[in-house]
Amino acid sequence: MLTQIRLSGLAMACLMSLPAMAQTAPDATDPIIINDGELQLETVASTPEHLEGVLPELYSGWLFRDSETQAMQTDDFENPGMIFVDQGIDDWNMVDGNAGKSCASCHEGIESMKGVRASMPRVNGDGQLWSMEDYINDCRVERMQAEALDWNGDRMKNMTAAISVQSRGMPMDVAIDGPARPFWEQGKDMYYTRYGQLELACANCHEDHYGDWIRADHLSQGHTNGFPVYRLKQAALVSQHNRFRGCIRDTRAETFPMGSDEFRALELYVASRGNGLPVEGVSVRH
Amino acid sequence: MADNVKPRVRVPKTAAKDEVITIKTLISHLMESGQRKDKDGQVIPRSIINRFTATFNGETVIDVQMEPAISTNPYFEFEARIPDAGEFVFTWYDDDGSVYEDKQTIELA
Numbered sequence: 001m002l003t004q005i006r007l008s009g010l011a012m013a014c015l016m017s018l019p020a021m022a023q024t025a026p027d028a029t030d031p032i033i034i035n036d037g038e039l040q041l042e043t044v045a046s047t048p049e050h051l052e053g054v055l056p057e058l059y060s061g062w063l064f065r066d067s068e069t070q071a072m073q074t075d076d077f078e079n080p081g082m083i084f085v086d087q088g089i090d091d092w093n094m095v096d097g098n099a100g101k102s103c104a105s106c107h108e109g110i111e112s113m114k115g116v117r118a119s120m121p122r123v124n125g126d127g128q129l130w131s132m133e134d135y136i137n138d139c140r141v142e143r144m145q146a147e148a149l150d151w152n153g154d155r156m157k158n159m160t161a162a163i164s165v166q167s168r169g170m171p172m173d174v175a176i177d178g179p180a181r182p183f184w185e186q187g188k189d190m191y192y193t194r195y196g197q198l199e200l201a202c203a204n205c206h207e208d209h210y211g212d213w214i215r216a217d218h219l220s221q222g223h224t225n226g227f228p229v230y231r232l233k234q235a236a237l238v239s240q241h242n243r244f245r246g247c248i249r250d251t252r253a254e255t256f257p258m259g260s261d262e263f264r265a266l267e268l269y270v271a272s273r274g275n276g277l278p279v280e281g282v283s284v285r286h
Numbered sequence: 287m288a289d290n291v292k293p294r295v296r297v298p299k300t301a302a303k304d305e306v307i308t309i310k311t312l313i314s315h316l317m318e319s320g321q322r323k324d325k326d327g328q329v330i331p332r333s334i335i336n337r338f339t340a341t342f343n344g345e346t347v348i349d350v351q352m353e354p355a356i357s358t359n360p361y362f363e364f365e366a367r368i369p370d371a372g373e374f375v376f377t378w379y380d381d382d383g384s385v386y387e388d389k390q391t392i393e394l395a
Contacts, residue, residue, distance in 0.1 A: 077294065077296050077310055077312065078310070078312075078361070080312070080359050080361075083292065083294070083312065083314040083359060084314075086292060086294075087290055087292070087314070154290075235357060235358045235359070236358075
């Protein structure tokens with residue numbers, strides 16, 4: 001008897017020490033049907049093993065957006081991000097640099113990039129964690145003898161968009177074991193670290209409060225399968241690192257630079273939280 | 287010519303006689319309003335597309351005067367009745383004098 005009372009007392013103490021959780025599932029979980037059925041992207045996926053007990057299910061950020069914004073993503077003509085995909089494909093075929101090569105000179109059609117987006121970022125042959133931007137610039141500098149592109153510049157974002165679309169519909173599947181493990185651990189630490197004067201960690205919003213209001217918008221689970229994203233607010237493509245920078249800045253903290261090792265590690269960890277959701281290529285968000 | 291301007295048009299390839307079809311057009315353009323300032327406080331000069339027209343077999347379907355408040359990458363969707371097979375010509379006029387054009391033919395089904 002005494003043990004039972006003590007146990008229930010302990011349970012009460014545990015409950016009271018938990019923060020107020022308010023995970024709110026989206027109202028509907030319809031798939032994203034693109035171009036009248038040409039492609040169907042599921043918006044729900046089961047939780048990857050490393051997140052069991054943390055998130056009940058994975059939800060695409062698309063589910064948390066207004067119906068008008070959702071509709072823009074269901075038609076490649078109305079998706080403003082596709083303009084930049086076209087520009088990226090033009091760039092793919094354009095000779096640049098002293099070697100007289102374009103991307104296509106080695107890789108041929110951009111369809112050869114199918115699957116790349118779903119596994120990024122990943123550890124390269126030298127044991128470094130590389131984002132897609134790093135692979136692009138490595139090709140440009142080493143093989144094309146061209147200038148590296150600015151991480152957040154239009155040409156880089158156009159190129160990552162064009163490459164991402166090739167994997168649209170494939171489930172996100174970043175490796176988190178083996179050589180990737182230390183980077184993943186670093187990213188996980190960052191995800192749960194409170195930054196800035198507002199003392200907010202990624203998890204405080206995107207894990208504890210997805211579906212709830214943040215100012216005039218709904219919080220998503222913060223998955224990255226839709227990047228690069230066409231943000232209506234900026235009327236432009238936004239890269240993952242730029243989005244990280246914006247979130248950390250909004251906590252009133254000094255942010256890490258785009259293209260920093262810290263953001264690569266965070267990119268890996270956040271991507272792994274969305275393992276199983278399909279690549280949305282260029283998504284449309286508020 | 288402004289950078290990275292690329293018109294895109296979606297018109298059905300065929301239509302029944304007198305059918306009302308939906309036409310979608312989108313052009314990538316910065317649409318610099320002339321209201322913004324750069325990092326040094328200098329006004330960035332206005333550079334927009336100021337007029338958009340569509341004709342079908344030479345007849346005007348739509349003629350739009352555009353103003354600086356129109357957003358980047360302007361999108362137009364409108365309807366037209368198709369009396370006969372023919373050709374649509376879409377034309378965008380840039381402040382800098384450039385003219386961008388796209389043509390689409392349509393057959394009677």
